[in-house]
Amino acid sequence: MAFSSIAFAQDxxxxxxxxxxxxxxxxxxxxxFVGRFEAVDQVAIRSRVSGYLDKVSFQDGALVNKGDLLFTxxxxxxxxxxxxxxxxxxxxxxxxxxxxxxxxxANELAKTGNISPATVDDRRREYxxxxxxxxGATAALTTASLNMEFTEIKAPLSGRIDRRLVxxxxxxxxxxxxxxxxxxxxxxxxxxxxxxRLYFSYARDAKTRGGSMQEGAGxxxxxxxxxxxxxxxxxxxxxxxxxxxxxxxxxxxxxATFPNPDGVLQPGMFGRINxxxxxxxxxxxxxxxxxxxxxxxxxxxxxxxxxxxxxKPVRTGPLLDxxxxxxxGLTGDETIIVNGLMHARPGTKxxxxxxxxxxxxxxxxxxx
Numbered sequence: 483m484a485f486s487s488i489a490f491a492q493d494x495x496x497x498x499x500x501x502x503x504x505x506x507x508x509x510x511x512x513x514x515f516v517g518r519f520e521a522v523d524q525v526a527i528r529s530r531v532s533g534y535l536d537k538v539s540f541q542d543g544a545l546v547n548k549g550d551l552l553f554t555x556x557x558x559x560x561x562x563x564x565x566x567x568x569x570x571x572x573x574x575x576x577x578x579x580x581x582x583x584x585x586x587x588a589n590e591l592a593k594t595g596n597i598s599p600a601t602v603d604d605r606r607r608e609y610x611x612x613x614x615x616x617x618g619a620t621a622a623l624t625t626a627s628l629n630m631e632f633t634e635i636k637a638p639l640s641g642r643i644d645r646r647l648v649x650x651x652x653x654x655x656x657x658x659x660x661x662x663x664x665x666x667x668x669x670x671x672x673x674x675x676x677x678x679r680l681y682f683s684y685a686r687d688a689k690t691r692g693g694s695m696q697e698g699a700g701x702x703x704x705x706x707x708x709x710x711x712x713x714x715x716x717x718x719x720x721x722x723x724x725x726x727x728x729x730x731x732x733x734x735x736x737x738a739t740f741p742n743p744d745g746v747l748q749p750g751m752f753g754r755i756n757x758x759x760x761x762x763x764x765x766x767x768x769x770x771x772x773x774x775x776x777x778x779x780x781x782x783x784x785x786x787x788x789x790x791x792x793x794k795p796v797r798t799g800p801l802l803d804x805x806x807x808x809x810x811g812l813t814g815d816e817t818i819i820v821n822g823l824m825h826a827r828p829g830t831k832x833x834x835x836x837x838x839x840x841x842x843x844x845x846x847x848x849x850x
Contacts, residue, residue: 804843
């Protein structure tokens, strides 16, 4: 009876810890990267002709459609050049018609011998010269017409336009003066870099899915978070990866595309993208607070039926549903200490209070 009382007293003096079985279920591990949004298409608007800016036909920051008039260069010099070129075409046309009649008349007279062959050759030379003048005048008219058309600068694509960078009355130089820019809005691209080790893993999984990284890993679905919108997740798909590893950084640039109908996502915006880093597999999940450190190793503390504590090195993975993925070291059958790690020492005995871990930390608390 006395021995039983001593054992009970010793049990009462043992440190109390909370233990549980790890969560074991099918998972897909995510890797997180930081990247930046970029417009699918963007264009810098410049003039093809020189002149003074005469008119601006858009509102700064507005949505524009392909073909909308944006700027107008002073058209008067180009209208005058067009009129002069057109008159030259009229002159060349009349000269061509006259030389053609002269050649036809000479050919008829040559049949009866009433004109010398040299004269016929002169008429033919004049006709060919008139043809060349007509071609030159027509080319000059085409150039004048193009220059006249280029005085009206139109949107080459639909999207969001920037502010005007040149005010009315300023001289615009061809192909050099930047007038404004346009970026497309929907969809929008997201670029990020993966290292060589992760690239091999993604490429292997993409091949299993029947695709390749360069072609978007078979349309792999991804999610991105942006600043100040932790509760909002934007869904998209991988659609491209570069065809080589960068020699300087040892990384490969990957692209995902996201629908952006409301225009919330903007080019240049940073984001955190979550990419499935594995195929579906059975995973072992434990709370982050159950993981300790031993120099450069990560360990969890196991407890057996007798209450004896032992340490187990593990290799950790990403966070998933509030738990830390254990990639190596646990099978899921162990009993691990989840609370009271400061009382746990390998080779010592503890008093265990068992709990059940919920499937997700956010959805439930620990239950006795």
